[in-house]
Structures are given as C-alpha cells and as structure tokens.
Amino acid sequence: MYNTAKQVGPPSSWPRACVKPTDVQNANYFHKVVDCQWACPAHTNVPEYIRLIAQGRYTDAYMLNRQSNVFPAILGRTCDRPCEPACRRGRLDGKPVAICRLKRVAADLRGEIAHLLPKIPNQKNGKRIACIGAGPASLTVANDLLPLGYQVTIFEKQDKPGGLMRSNIPAFRLPEAVLTEEIDIIVNLGAEIRYNSPIASMQALLNQGFDAIFVGSGAPRGKDLDIPGRHDTDRIHIGIDWLESIAFGHIDSIGERVLIIGVGNTAMDCCRSSRRLGGREIKVMARRPRPYFKASPWELDDAEEEGVEIVVNHAPKNFVIEGGTLKGMIFERLEWDGDARRSRTLDEIFLPADDVILAIGQENAFPWIERDTGIEFGKWDMPVVDDLTMQSTRPGVFFGGDSAFGPKNIIWAVEHGHQAAISIHDFCEGIPVTERPTYGMNLVSQKMGISEWSYHNDYNPVARQKMKHVDLVQRFENLNIEVELGFTAEQTAREVERCLNCDIETVFAAPRCIECDACVDVCPVQCLTIARNADELELRTRLSAPPLNLDQALFASEPLPQTTRVMLKDEDLCVHCGLCAERCPTAAWDMQKFDLLIPYAGAKACSSSCVPA
Amino acid sequence: MPSIVKPVATHPSLQRNELGLTIRDYEGSMSTLCAGCGHDSITAAIVRALWEVAMPPHMLAKMSGIGCSSKTPAYFVNGAHGFNSAHGRMPAITTGANAANRDVTYIGVSGDGDSLSIGIGHMCHAIRRNVRMVYIIENNGVYGLTKGQFSASADVGSKSKRGEPNQIPPIDPVLLALSIGATFVARSFSGDKEQLVPILKAALAHRGLSLIDVISPCVTFNDHSGSTKSYLHTRKHATTATEADFVPPASEILAHIAQNGVTTVTMHDGSVVRFRSVPESYDPSDRARVTAYLLEREKKREIVTGLLFIDESLPDLHEANKTSDVPLARLPFEKLCPGAATLDKLQEDFR
Numbered sequence: 001m002y003n004t005a006k007q008v009g010p011p012s013s014w015p016r017a018c019v020k021p022t023d024v025q026n027a028n029y030f031h032k033v034v035d036c037q038w039a040c041p042a043h044t045n046v047p048e049y050i051r052l053i054a055q056g057r058y059t060d061a062y063m064l065n066r067q068s069n070v071f072p073a074i075l076g077r078t079c080d081r082p083c084e085p086a087c088r089r090g091r092l093d094g095k096p097v098a099i100c101r102l103k104r105v106a107a108d109l110r111g112e113i114a115h116l117l118p119k120i121p122n123q124k125n126g127k128r129i130a131c132i133g134a135g136p137a138s139l140t141v142a143n144d145l146l147p148l149g150y151q152v153t154i155f156e157k158q159d160k161p162g163g164l165m166r167s168n169i170p171a172f173r174l175p176e177a178v179l180t181e182e183i184d185i186i187v188n189l190g191a192e193i194r195y196n197s198p199i200a201s202m203q204a205l206l207n208q209g210f211d212a213i214f215v216g217s218g219a220p221r222g223k224d225l226d227i228p229g230r231h232d233t234d235r236i237h238i239g240i241d242w243l244e245s246i247a248f249g250h251i252d253s254i255g256e257r258v259l260i261i262g263v264g265n266t267a268m269d270c271c272r273s274s275r276r277l278g279g280r281e282i283k284v285m286a287r288r289p290r291p292y293f294k295a296s297p298w299e300l301d302d303a304e305e306e307g308v309e310i311v312v313n314h315a316p317k318n319f320v321i322e323g324g325t326l327k328g329m330i331f332e333r334l335e336w337d338g339d340a341r342r343s344r345t346l347d348e349i350f351l352p353a354d355d356v357i358l359a360i361g362q363e364n365a366f367p368w369i370e371r372d373t374g375i376e377f378g379k380w381d382m383p384v385v386d387d388l389t390m391q392s393t394r395p396g397v398f399f400g401g402d403s404a405f406g407p408k409n410i411i412w413a414v415e416h417g418h419q420a421a422i423s424i425h426d427f428c429e430g431i432p433v434t435e436r437p438t439y440g441m442n443l444v445s446q447k448m449g450i451s452e453w454s455y456h457n458d459y460n461p462v463a464r465q466k467m468k469h470v471d472l473v474q475r476f477e478n479l480n481i482e483v484e485l486g487f488t489a490e491q492t493a494r495e496v497e498r499c500l501n502c503d504i505e506t507v508f509a510a511p512r513c514i515e516c517d518a519c520v521d522v523c524p525v526q527c528l529t530i531a532r533n534a535d536e537l538e539l540r541t542r543l544s545a546p547p548l549n550l551d552q553a554l555f556a557s558e559p560l561p562q563t564t565r566v567m568l569k570d571e572d573l574c575v576h577c578g579l580c581a582e583r584c585p586t587a588a589w590d591m592q593k594f595d596l597l598i599p600y601a602g603a604k605a606c607s608s609s610c611v612p613a
Numbered sequence: 614m615p616s617i618v619k620p621v622a623t624h625p626s627l628q629r630n631e632l633g634l635t636i637r638d639y640e641g642s643m644s645t646l647c648a649g650c651g652h653d654s655i656t657a658a659i660v661r662a663l664w665e666v667a668m669p670p671h672m673l674a675k676m677s678g679i680g681c682s683s684k685t686p687a688y689f690v691n692g693a694h695g696f697n698s699a700h701g702r703m704p705a706i707t708t709g710a711n712a713a714n715r716d717v718t719y720i721g722v723s724g725d726g727d728s729l730s731i732g733i734g735h736m737c738h739a740i741r742r743n744v745r746m747v748y749i750i751e752n753n754g755v756y757g758l759t760k761g762q763f764s765a766s767a768d769v770g771s772k773s774k775r776g777e778p779n780q781i782p783p784i785d786p787v788l789l790a791l792s793i794g795a796t797f798v799a800r801s802f803s804g805d806k807e808q809l810v811p812i813l814k815a816a817l818a819h820r821g822l823s824l825i826d827v828i829s830p831c832v833t834f835n836d837h838s839g840s841t842k843s844y845l846h847t848r849k850h851a852t853t854a855t856e857a858d859f860v861p862p863a864s865e866i867l868a869h870i871a872q873n874g875v876t877t878v879t880m881h882d883g884s885v886v887r888f889r890s891v892p893e894s895y896d897p898s899d900r901a902r903v904t905a906y907l908l909e910r911e912k913k914r915e916i917v918t919g920l921l922f923i924d925e926s927l928p929d930l931h932e933a934n935k936t937s938d939v940p941l942a943r944l945p946f947e948k949l950c951p952g953a954a955t956l957d958k959l960q961e962d963f964r
Contacts, residue, residue, distance in 0.1 A: 091625075092622050457617075459621060461621050514649065514832075514836065514844045515804060516649040516650075516804065516830070517654045517657070517804060518649045521653060521654055521656075521657035524620045524623065525623060527624075545626060548626060573622075579617065579620075583648045583649070583653070584648055585649025585650075585833075
C-alpha cells in the first residue's frame with residue numbers, strides 16, 4: 001500500500017525488547033508533539049497564540065508571546081524562526097505555517113497592554129544586579145527580575161538601547177519605532193540603563209558590590225579577511241561595524257559596485273542596505289553552493305527580489321588596489337564534490353568593485369575581562385559557561401546571548417536571559433543554581449459534546465500566504481521604509497487556519513479500549529496501529545504507514561484489555577483532527593489541550609495537573 | 614457526527630494502485646453509524662480490498678436493503694453505482710441487475726435483520742441461482758435501528774442489553790447457505806482485517822455468489838458481557854478453520870512455496886486462492902464434512918472463521934441460463950426485442 005523505498009531504517013543499535021508504555025506524565029512527551037513550541041528556544045506557545053489571533057484576541061496573543069519571548073513585535077519581523085522548519089504542516093504540504101508573520105499580526109493589532117504587564121513592587125528586595133549591554137539578553141534578565149523587586153542596572157556603550165537588534169538589523173526590516181516601543185516597556189518597568197558606559201574592567205565592576213552580574217555584551221567583533229590588499233584602502237568594511245555605522249547615522253552612502261563577502265544573514269542585511277545607499281551592482285560572493293548557505297531562505301529571496309546577485313563557488317583571493325584606490329577583487333572559481341566538502345580551483349576571475357563588505361562571521365571579544373577574576377576562559381578564548389545555569393566559573397557572574405556561546409540569534413538570547421534570571425534569583429536567595437525548576441503541564445479535555453470540540457479541527461488545505469512587500473521603486477526612496485507590509489486581515493484569516501493545533505493532544509486510556517479499530521480506520525494519515533508488542537525496530541515495520549521521520553516519537557500504550565496488543569501512534573504526521581476521539585465509542589481517545597508550564601525566575605517548580613481521560 | 618469531515622491531508626507515502634488511485638479514492642462519505650460500530654471496520658476492509666484489486670469504481674455496484682448495515686454502501690467508493698432497495702430485497706434487485714449487466718461487480722451489503730428475517734427467501738434463491746456477487750452479512754445479532762431487539766441470528770442464551778436471554782434458536786447463515794448449494798461461504802470478524810481482506814478479494818474473484826458472514830458487534834446494543842456477539846466474546850470464541858491468501862492473476866505462482874496442508878484453488882479469472890487449513894484435516898471443498906465440522910464446533914459454542922467452503926466448478930446464473938456474453942444492457946434494442954414477427958415464429962416452433 002505504501003512506497004517502501006522511502007522508508008528509513010531505524011538505527012540498528014535499538015534494543016530488541018518490547019517497547020515500554022510511553023510515559024505521558026512526563027511533560028516532554030506531549031511538548032515534543034508540539035513541534036514549533038519544542039523547537040522554539042523560549043518554548044513560545046505557538047498554537048495557542050495562533051488560535052487567539054484567529055479569534056481576534058490580538059492583545060491576548062501578544063501577551064502570551066511576551067511571556068516567553070519578551071519581544072513579539074521585534075521577533076515577528078526578525079526571528080530566525082526555528083519553529084517554522086519544525087512545523088508539522090511543512091511535512092504535510094511542504095510549507096510550514098507562517099508563524100513569524102502571525103506573531104507580527106498580534107503585535108501590530110494589539111491594544112493597550114500597560115495594565116497587563118507585571119506589577120513592580122514599590123518595596124525593593126535590596127538586591128542590585130548589573131547587566132552589561134542593553135541587548136535582548138540583558139533586557140530579558142531585567143524583565144524577569146524587576147517584578148521580583150530587584151534593582152537592575154544596564155551598562156550600554158552606545159547612546160541607545162537594543163544592542164545588535166538596533167545596530168545590525170536595518171530599519172527597513174525592523175523600524176526603529178517598533179524596537180524602541182518594546183524596549184521602552186522594559187525600561188518603564190524600572191530598568192536603569194546607563195548609556196555611553198562601556199565597561200572597561202570587569203574587576204572594577206565586581207568592586208562596585210552588585211549582588212550578581214550578567215554579561216550580555218554580544219559578539220561584537222566581525223571577522224576580518226586577511227588577504228593581500230586588505231589594509232591598503234578604506235573601502236573595505238567589516239559588515240557588522242558598517243551596519244552599526246548606518247544605524248547610528250555615521251554612513252549614508254556607498255559606491256555603485258559592491259561586493260559582499262559571505263552569505264549569512266548579516267550579508268543579506270549588508271547587500272540590501274547597500275542597495276539603499278547607492279549600490280547598483282551588488283554581488284554576494286559565496287564560497288559554497290546554495291544548499292550550504294547560512295542565510296535563511298527567506299532572506300535570500302528578499303535580497304534577490306531587490307536585484308542583488310548571489311554568486312556561488314567563488315573564494316576571495318586578493319584585493320586589487322591601484323594607486324591607493326580599490327579596483328576590485330580576484331576570486332578563485334571553485335568546483336565542489338558532491339557534498340561540498342572538497343573543492344578544486346578552476347581558474348581565477350577579477351570582479352570590479354568600489355566597496356567590499358566582509359560578512360564572514362562574528363567573534364566574541366572580552367578584552368575587558370581580566371583573566372584573574374575567577375572567570376575561566378576555555379576554547380577559542382570563550383568564557384566557560386554552564387549551558388543550563390548560564391553561570392560562569394565565578395559564582396554570581398552569568399553570561400547570556402551571543403556573549404555566552406558565540407553568535408546565535410535573538411530568540412536564543414531571550415531564552416538565555418530567562419535562564420540566567422532564574423539562576424540570579426536563586427543565587428541571591430541562596431538556592432543552588434544547579435537545582436533547576438521543572439517544567440509542568442496542564443491537560444484539559446476539549447470535548448464539549450457529541451461532535452463538538454472546543455477547537456477548530458477542520459483541516460484547511462489553503463496554501464501558505466505570501467507576504468506583500470512595498471514595491472521595488474518606493475522601498476528604495478528611504479532607508480527606513482519597512483519592506484514587509486504585514487498580513488492583511490484576509491491573509492491572517494487564511495493563515496491561522498493552516499495551523500494544525502498540535503497542542504490539542506491525542507490522549508489514550510488503554511483500559512477503555514475495546515479494539516474496534518474505529519480510530520485506526522478513520523485516521524486520514526494512517527498514524528495509528530494496533531499490533532502485538534515487539535521491539536521498536538520491529539514495531540516500526542508494522543505501522544499502518546511507514547515511519548518517514550524517526551525523530552518523531554512512537555507512542556505505545558499499555559497492553560489493551562482484550563488481546564494484550566498495544567495501540568501505537570506515529571506522531572509524525574498527525575493532523576490533530578480529533579477523528580480518532582470522535583469515532584471512539586468508549587472515549588479511550590480524547591483530545592486534550594496541552595499547556596506547557598514554563599518556570600520563570602521566582603516561580604516555584606511547575607507541577608503538572610491532568611484531568612484524567 | 615455529520616459535521617465531522619475527514620481531512621484531505623494524506624500520508625506522503627500513500628501509494629497508487631494500477632489504476633492510479635489511492636486508497637482514499639475508494640472511500641465514501643463519513644459514516645453516521647455509532648462510533649465503534651463493527652460495520653465501519655468492514656467498510657474499511659472493503660475499501661482496502663477494492664483498492665488492492667484495483668476495482669474501477671464505475672464497474673462496481675453497491676447494493677443494499679434496510680438497516681444499519683444497509684447504510685454502509687454510502688461509506689465506500691463514492692464513484693460507484695448503487696441501489697438501496699426495500700427491506701430484504703437486496704438479493705432480488707441484485708439478481709435483476711446482474712441479469713441485465715453481467716459485466717458489473719456487485720457488492721451486496723446486508724445485515725442479519727435484512728437477510729435472515731424479512732429477506733431470507735430472496736437470499737436463499739439468490740444463493741441457489743449462484744448470482745455472481747459478493748454477499749456480505751454484517752451480523753450483530755440485534756436490530757440496531759430499532760433499539761436492540763434480538764434478530765434471527767441471536768444465539769440461545771445470549772442476553773439483551775436489559776438482561777433477558779434469547780430463547781429462540783438462531784439461523785446460521787453459513788449452515789443455511791451450505792445446505793442450499795452455496796459455492797463460496799466464509800465467516801469472519803470485523804475486528805480481524807488480516808483475515809477479512811483476503812477473503813473479500815477471493816470473493817470478488819469468485820465465479821458465483823460469495824456469502825461472507827461477518828460478526829460485527831453492535832457497540833451500542835450488543836457489546837455487553839451477556840452478549841455472544843460482542844467484541845470480547847467473539848475474540849474469545851473464534852477459531853480459525855482456514856487461512857486464505859489471495860494471489861491476483863498477474864502474479865507469478867511459485868509452486869514450491871506450497872507446504873503441507875496448503876490447497877490452491879484457481880479462480881474463474883485466473884487468480885489463485887491459497888489455503889492453509891488450520892485443523893489439518895479440514896477440507897474446504899467437501900460440503901458434507903464442512904457442515905459436520907461446523908455443527909460440531911457450534912455445539913462447543915465456537916465461532917469458526919475463515920474461508921469455509923469453496924466450489925469453483927458450479928455455473929453461475931448466466932452460465933446456467935446460457936445468456937449472451939454481451940450484457941443484456943448493452944445489446945441493441947432490435948436484438949434484445951426482435952419484434953412480434955420473431956415472437957410469432959418462436960411460438961410456432963412450440964406448436
């Protein structure tokens with residue numbers, strides 16, 4: 001019945017024993033079913049906020065977002081979207097739900113939120129926390145600690161807050177007003193930001209008697225490319241420094257012919273910024289073929305839409321400078337083997353250029369941290385940071401964002417901030433920071449009556465909605481014109497219906513099952529099977545449909561009462577339509593809403609509460 | 614329940630049969646039967662069997678009468694023909710349809726009420742005539758549509774939902790069919806698709822009428838502890854007489870696979886049904902011994918399942934009546950009704 005050629009064999013190391021019943025009391029099981037939430041570093045409750053948007057409850061959707069990701073409006077425009085490649089919808093019709101764009105809808109259309117923000121106690125708890133750098137990580141720490149009565153002081157070297165969100169993301173992707181508004185929310189909670197205050201010495205800061213220090217200073221150093229000619233002209237720029245100069249108004253033009261070296265997201269921002277500052281003939285030069293680019297596919301699309309040429313298989317060899325003037329660059333043309341590991345040089349080629357921008361990565365730099373403060377540095381001169389507690393080797397000094405483990409993205413910085421805030425609070429309370437609060441869950445049945453469920457379980461086959469852009473003439477008139485227009489009401493209404501409601505979980509109670517096969521027969525994607533128990537390797541071959549994705553869990557029930565066979569569910573492609581529960585005569589299957597309880601600073605461990613099926 | 618629609622989403626590895634159709638193309642409307650009804654599982658088995666034999670939907674006619682069972686043709690192969698007849702008249706209507714168009718495959722779906730009470734006479738004569746059709750009795754022992762009264766297949770001692778035992782002896786459609794010359798008799802269980810699907814495929818290839826009695830628990834009125842047609846009781850008491858394996862005509866038949874106790878029967882269309890008798894002495898071609906075996910097992914309250922009897926040698930309705938190879942429905946009118954002069958001439962011959 002199925003094409004077995006596509007079938008992926010499970011690893012041969014699997015133990016050959018009967019599978020144990022799946023432990024669904026562990027919040028991780030159902031959490032992993034919600035692919036987007038599981039993939040999001042901050043575990044944003046995506047399906048719930050999409051439902052809130054569908055109901056027009058934009059403010060509630062915004063606040064739900066804010067709880068976990070703190071900057072919904074900023075992230076709704078700039079997030080790296082780890083949720084989208086994970087989205088189950090993408091495995092069904094090739095295109096994930098436009099989660100990020102929907103987040104922006106909530107932010108754009110929300111109402112007043114001041115009354116919904118956490119209350120800041122007048123009576124402070126007497127603890128003072130220093131944060132270094134006013135980027136997303138530090139701001140999250142402040143956001144989490146201020147409601148607990150902490151005094152948070154943020155030291156920022158620039159005269160405006162935002163860190164890389166401001167300096168590296170061009171205004172045509174993230175309007176300054178949006179950035180400022182969301183940062184102001186945290187400033188208004190009482191965070192004290194000291195501008196123009198670069199920290200020159202960690203020791204000096206330690207001496208100031210803060211109860212804890214959080215380092216959120218980012219990865220501020222762009223990598224250089226030391227090839228001949230690099231230092232013989234002033235027309236070669238370091239990408240992130242160049243973007244920062246634009247953001248702070250120090251640069252407002254560029255030559256007509258621009259070469260961008262590197263093909264990450266910074267390169268995309270550089271080429272598109274060049275286009276707005278006078279660049280006409282812009283080439284992004286990549287060493288490797290397209291499948292190996294670091295830039296997000298949508299950022300590549302946006303750049304190409306603006307007429308930027310992306311050139312593959314070219315390795316920079318040297319700059320060509322004549323009489324102190326940059327003329328261009330020599331590249332080696334490469335030919336790669338099948339998986340782009342080894343290359344062969346075909347020939348060399350000269351490409352003319354008025355300016356070259358280097359966007360080949362970022363590094364951390366901590367020249368201001370004395371090496372005798374108890375903060376150990378390890379490989380690549382990076383601080384040794386625990387990835388759960390975010391604490392350095394010196395108790396009371398924490399790291400987060402790009403400064404902790406190198407360049408990641410905003411949403412990771414936010415999650416680091418949350419975890420660091422938990423640690424800082426515990427540290428100040430004298431609780432060992434290694435005792436992490438546990439995640440919990442709520443499971444609540446969604447059955448309202450016969451054929452009535454409290455969620456919209458229709459599968460809507462509508463295609464992913466395309467974001468509309470400002471037209472190609474108008475958008476270049478000004479550096480600050482936001483290119484993406486946001487979803488229209490109609491687009492929003494269609495896109496929300498693409499969400500499969502993966503958080504409405506299929507919960508199974510084996511003792512009630514009479515093995516009538518109704519669920520197995522009705523499932524549109526054949527994810528259910530009743531079979532004799534065996535080892536997982538064997539069971540995976542007996543499924544109603546072949547398991548295409550072994551990263552997805554296989555649910556196994558307790559032995560069924562009549563035959564001792566087990567109910568199996570391959571979580572891979574379940575569309576959460578609820579037909580199994582609908583056609584179950586004994587309510588052995590139920591659709592229950594999963595709500596992940598995420599611990600934040602000051603909260604006790606989250607305990608699970610489940611309404612029995 | 615009518616508001617619930619099956620999502621159009623499908624598993625990416627869904628395969629197509631030789632007609633280019635997926636199994637989803639053999640589905641019908643959403644079932645409005647009670648959740649957990651055995652009939653829905655039988656429907657799923659029919660869908661599977663028709664997809665596997667690549668039945669062209671337009672060459673299929675779904676026939677039924679009245680009852681829960683008779684609703685089920687709406688739940689498979691939306692693109693097929695169909696006739697929902699008066700109560701118990703499904704075999705008669707199918708006989709007529711088959712007489713008129715022998716090229717169409719007929720699946721009659723009936724129940725114990727429709728076939729063993731009001732329609733028993735029609736069923737018996739369709740069996741005797743060996744009308745080429747698959748005759749499925751979805752047998753649950755109760756009248757589900759009228760709230761669970763005993764039907765003619767209820768066992769003596771089986772209790773109603775309120776606790777009263779049945780006292781009237783049942784009609785066993787399998788024994789009845791054997792006694793009136795049926796050429797293909799099988800019994801299965803809605804909860805055992807591994808058995809039911811090959812039986813359905815063999816039935817579709819059979820030369821005459823294939824009677825399949827399928828125990829199909831009524832989850833609403835007859836799935837309790839006193840019932841002898843519940844899921845649990847059937848699972849506890851079912852014994853397998855034969856394990857059948859259907860080999861379509863195009864497949865290579867490897868003789869050396871045949872092991873001890875394996876019989877092969879070549880069907881009318883060249884396909885092969887391979888049997889393994891579970892009691893080694895069981896012979897599905899010996900009508901008298903099959904009958905004796907069933908009676909003996911019935912005394913022990915066992916439910917014998919499998920392809921129980923097959924005789925591929927007996928002629929069907931058309932062969933017995935030497936009708937035209939071209940379906941009557943497709944004969945030109947002049948040929949079908951040659952006119953008064955020809956009739957007069959014919960009558961002259963009898964004088």
